[in-house]
Amino acid sequence: MSLQGRSLTDSRRDGKTAIVMHLKYLRQVLMTGLVPVLVVFGCVIGEGSLAGAPVKVIFDSDMDSDCDDAGAMAVLHALADKGEVEILATVTCGRNAWAPLTISALNTYYGRTNIPVGAPKFNAPLRESKYTRLVADKFPHALRQSEDAEDAVELYCRVLDQAEDNSVVILTVGYLSNLSALLKQSAKGNRPSGMELVRRKVRQWACMGGNFLGTPARDDLKLGNTNFVVDKEATYYVIKHWPARVMFVGREIGSVPSGLKAGARLVETPENNPVRFAYELYFGGKAKDRHVADPTTVLYAVRGLGDYWDAHTTGSMDLQPDMTFEWKEGAACNQGYLLKKRVNGKPNDQYIEQTIEGLMIQPPRKSP
Numbered sequence: 001m002s003l004q005g006r007s008l009t010d011s012r013r014d015g016k017t018a019i020v021m022h023l024k025y026l027r028q029v030l031m032t033g034l035v036p037v038l039v040v041f042g043c044v045i046g047e048g049s050l051a052g053a054p055v056k057v058i059f060d061s062d063m064d065s066d067c068d069d070a071g072a073m074a075v076l077h078a079l080a081d082k083g084e085v086e087i088l089a090t091v092t093c094g095r096n097a098w099a100p101l102t103i104s105a106l107n108t109y110y111g112r113t114n115i116p117v118g119a120p121k122f123n124a125p126l127r128e129s130k131y132t133r134l135v136a137d138k139f140p141h142a143l144r145q146s147e148d149a150e151d152a153v154e155l156y157c158r159v160l161d162q163a164e165d166n167s168v169v170i171l172t173v174g175y176l177s178n179l180s181a182l183l184k185q186s187a188k189g190n191r192p193s194g195m196e197l198v199r200r201k202v203r204q205w206a207c208m209g210g211n212f213l214g215t216p217a218r219d220d221l222k223l224g225n226t227n228f229v230v231d232k233e234a235t236y237y238v239i240k241h242w243p244a245r246v247m248f249v250g251r252e253i254g255s256v257p258s259g260l261k262a263g264a265r266l267v268e269t270p271e272n273n274p275v276r277f278a279y280e281l282y283f284g285g286k287a288k289d290r291h292v293a294d295p296t297t298v299l300y301a302v303r304g305l306g307d308y309w310d311a312h313t314t315g316s317m318d319l320q321p322d323m324t325f326e327w328k329e330g331a332a333c334n335q336g337y338l339l340k341k342r343v344n345g346k347p348n349d350q351y352i353e354q355t356i357e358g359l360m361i362q363p364p365r366k367s368p
């Protein structure tokens with residue numbers, strides 16, 4: 001049977017020829033000692049910064065139930081102080097009334113009062129917090145009142161519309177409520193739809209969420225997965241429709257069962273540090289170590305795999321409406337998840353903990 005005028009035998013022969021050519025190339029590389037500069041497995045491209053330029057990030061957080069969101073913002077600002085990241089926008093994905101002011105207080109502490117703060121103006125999840133109200137009361141914030149926060153979806157659209165193509169990293173450490181609304185946002189005037197903006201402008205989405213245990217990785221939710229479960233409808237829509245690259249940072253990377261933690265050393269920072277105060281309020285006294293699910297995601301979004309992690313970049317997440325999933329193997333596509341890295345046979349957990357801890361307690365470059 002012919003295939004576009006060529007026989008199946010011809011196609012097989014061409015395939016064998018291609019394999020032989022690749023083997024010859026590999027042999028040539030090994031013999032000459034030349035190492036290919038570019039590794040063109042699509043998912044490897046796009047890690048970390050491009051040619052040393054700061055990574056452009058939109059930070060989206062449930063700044064309410066857990067204190068590691070505040071720790072994540074500390075890491076993000078510390079990396080900005082090192083010139084590794086430009087923070088384009090900071091948004092909350094929940095309706096906790098003091099979350100926008102807490103985010104603004106953290107931006108203010110690190111001397112970045114000009115970063116826009118967004119909040120959902122729709123019926124997003126509403127969760128209590130042990131720290132947002134008191135942080136908002138005690139610390140200065142450039143945002144005068146929570147109501148002054150921009151509509152999160154409008155903020156996403158504005159920032160993406162102004163960005164260069166394929167330049168923005170979206171970093172979520174909370175629910176996917178904003179992203180769902182963004183993907184459903186219609187075109188307005190000359191501005192493309194939210195879906196089109198993501199397709200054109202987003203280089204990568206770094207998503208804290210899911211448990212990637214076993215082979216194939218599957219999540220039965222027995223270890224919990226707050227970021228997916230709190231707004232299931234949004235999560236399902238976003239993961240099924242996301243038109244760009246996504247890297248999942250699973251809970252095993254910085255939370256259970258990894259055991260990685262940081263926060264106790266915040267006691268070494270000044271009392272006017274709102275991150276320290278958030279940890280103190282969360283623990284009802286002295287700041288203690290807390291898991292680092294969100295801070296690890298920040299570290300990945302800015303520095304890429306580096307010498308911290310490996311990644312599984314073939315196949316895709318087969319997510320069910322109840323938020324259980326199994327990873328379906330297949331060709332490399334736009335989805336992947338981080339893998340813990342072992343160095344000399346040992347996990348490098350301590351190295352990652354120390355990196356995060358150092359960034360979390362790093363004093364602001366500009367004094368508040």
Ligand SMILES: [Ca+2]
Binds near residue numbers: 061062066068173294
């Ligand atoms: Ca979070």
